[in-house]
Amino acid sequence: MSLLTVQQVSKAYKFHIGVFKSRKFFALKSVSLQVRAGEILALVGESGSGKTTLGKLVLRLEKPTEGKIFFDGVEVSNFGKEYTRYVSAVFQDPASSLNPRMSVREILEEPLMVHGYKDRERRILNALVDAGLGEEYLFRKPYQLSGGQKQRVAIARATVLEPKLLVADEPTASLDASLRKGILELFSKLRLKGISVLLITHDIRTVDYIADRVAVLYRGRLLELGTKEQVLKTPLHPYTKYLIQNIPAEHPSQRRTTQIVEAQANAEEVCPFYPLCEHKMDECKVELKEAFIDGRLVCCNIY
Numbered sequence: 001m002s003l004l005t006v007q008q009v010s011k012a013y014k015f016h017i018g019v020f021k022s023r024k025f026f027a028l029k030s031v032s033l034q035v036r037a038g039e040i041l042a043l044v045g046e047s048g049s050g051k052t053t054l055g056k057l058v059l060r061l062e063k064p065t066e067g068k069i070f071f072d073g074v075e076v077s078n079f080g081k082e083y084t085r086y087v088s089a090v091f092q093d094p095a096s097s098l099n100p101r102m103s104v105r106e107i108l109e110e111p112l113m114v115h116g117y118k119d120r121e122r123r124i125l126n127a128l129v130d131a132g133l134g135e136e137y138l139f140r141k142p143y144q145l146s147g148g149q150k151q152r153v154a155i156a157r158a159t160v161l162e163p164k165l166l167v168a169d170e171p172t173a174s175l176d177a178s179l180r181k182g183i184l185e186l187f188s189k190l191r192l193k194g195i196s197v198l199l200i201t202h203d204i205r206t207v208d209y210i211a212d213r214v215a216v217l218y219r220g221r222l223l224e225l226g227t228k229e230q231v232l233k234t235p236l237h238p239y240t241k242y243l244i245q246n247i248p249a250e251h252p253s254q255r256r257t258t259q260i261v262e263a264q265a266n267a268e269e270v271c272p273f274y275p276l277c278e279h280k281m282d283e284c285k286v287e288l289k290e291a292f293i294d295g296r297l298v299c300c301n302i303y
């Protein structure tokens with residue numbers, strides 16, 4: 001069952017090219033996807049592809065230019081403040097998302113107060129323990145925590161209201177490789193409790209650990225969406241194939257340099273991978289067809 005439905009969503013930003021002149025460009029163009037109840041959907045794409053923009057739209061921090069987003073069948077703009085009880089967020093940099101003046105206990109208590117919960121002690125402790133920290137952390141302040149511990153506190157804060165969906169935007173990007181796995185395992189644990197996760201990452205390796213399905217975004221377009229096995233083991237879109245062949249090795253000495261530079265949002269082009277695609281055809285400049293193959297979506301005219 002679909003918990004979150006993103007329906008043909010576009011997001012345009014204006015940017016100034018002179019004092020009185022501005023241009024509009026699409027950071028997202030006609031993106032449709034669903035997050036099912038109890039799954040981890042990974043949204044992957046290189047820097048600038050529109051991942052954070054989609055996360056912000058889901059969190060209602062921004063509004064779509066076109067299209068609609070539904071949560072549990074209701075358009076998200078129809079919810080009041082209770083929306084933050086159902087959908088919460090974890091961001092990349094825990095150092096800037098935690099108030100440095102508050103203790104861990106105060107940080108975790110805040111959302112419970114906002115929503116008028118009475119049994120706060122119990123909920124705070126549960127969330128803290130579920131995030132892999134103990135009672136002894138309650139009275140620490142963020143500066144007394146390591147990076148990994150801060151991110152655990154951020155996850156505890158995001159789950160203290162027992163949300164249905166967690167949007168995690170590059171949650172491990174600011175952590176040392178040695179800490180990443182532990183944080184990713186926390187998301188798997190959350191799924192066991194029935195919490196769905198929209199896991200945003202530029203690092204396709206992250207996905208291999210924990211995702212159920214994978215959505216590939218490039219320059220604001222959704223190019224492929226399928227199960228983790230489909231997308232990682234037998235990718236169909238030429239861009240996904242390219243991305244997987246060029247996964248940077250863990251160790252810098254084994255890394256190949258990649259041809260693609262950072263994606264510039266330019267989602268008005270029909271197929272954003274056209275300039276680099278080995279299979280390009282004239283029709284790719286005019287139309288981008290969707291195909292469903294074994295239940296997976298691939299937006300490419302060769303299928």
Ligand code: ADP
Pocket residue numbers: 013014015027045046047048049050051052053054263264265
């Ligand atoms: P990602 O998270 O995949 O790196 P973003 O969603 O942050 O990508 O950005 C997608 C594109 O939209 C980028 O080109 C970025 O510069 C642009 N963008 C993001 N937010 C804004 C904004 N508030 N105003 C103008 N442009 C923006």
Ligand code: MG
Pocket residue numbers: 051052053
């Ligand atoms: Mg981002």
